[in-house]
Amino acid sequence: MPLTKITFFERFEPIILSGDKTITIRDQAESHYVPGTRVAVHTLETDRWFCDIDIISVTPVSFDELTEEHARQEYLTLDALKPLIREIYPGIDSLYVIEYRLA
Numbered sequence: 001m002p003l004t005k006i007t008f009f010e011r012f013e014p015i016i017l018s019g020d021k022t023i024t025i026r027d028q029a030e031s032h033y034v035p036g037t038r039v040a041v042h043t044l045e046t047d048r049w050f051c052d053i054d055i056i057s058v059t060p061v062s063f064d065e066l067t068e069e070h071a072r073q074e075y076l077t078l079d080a081l082k083p084l085i086r087e088i089y090p091g092i093d094s095l096y097v098i099e100y101r102l103a
């Protein structure tokens with residue numbers, strides 16, 4: 001069976017491959033990833049595969065509940081993470097923390 005796929009902005013490839021970025025925060029449309037399964041990671045821009053990840057957990061979080069701990073796991077500061085989420089998901093409060101490890 002082919003692997004499920006997830007895409008990331010290409011600029012995050014180095015910190016995903018180094019293991020520094022261990023979560024991604026997505027909206028409901030991308031909350032379907034299943035803990036314990038393997039997912040192929042591609043760039044959003046060119047759909048280039050660059051690694052596989054194993055999904056650890058998928059946890060609902062509201063925008064207002066985002067903490068420095070989430071930011072640390074994103075390898076960002078909270079002051080950088082919040083505007084980034086607002087830019088990617090304008091007006092969306094209902095989010096999901098997808099925790100993963102490199103396969």
Ligand SMILES: CC(=O)Nc1ccn([C@@H]2O[C@H](CO)[C@@H](O)[C@H]2O)c(=O)n1
Nearest residue numbers: 007008009012024025026044074088
């Ligand atoms: C379709 C698609 O690829 N979308 C996204 C969505 C999010 N992200 C990253 O997840 C974290 C929280 O949102 C931040 O690090 C984002 O930059 C990403 O890389 N790509």
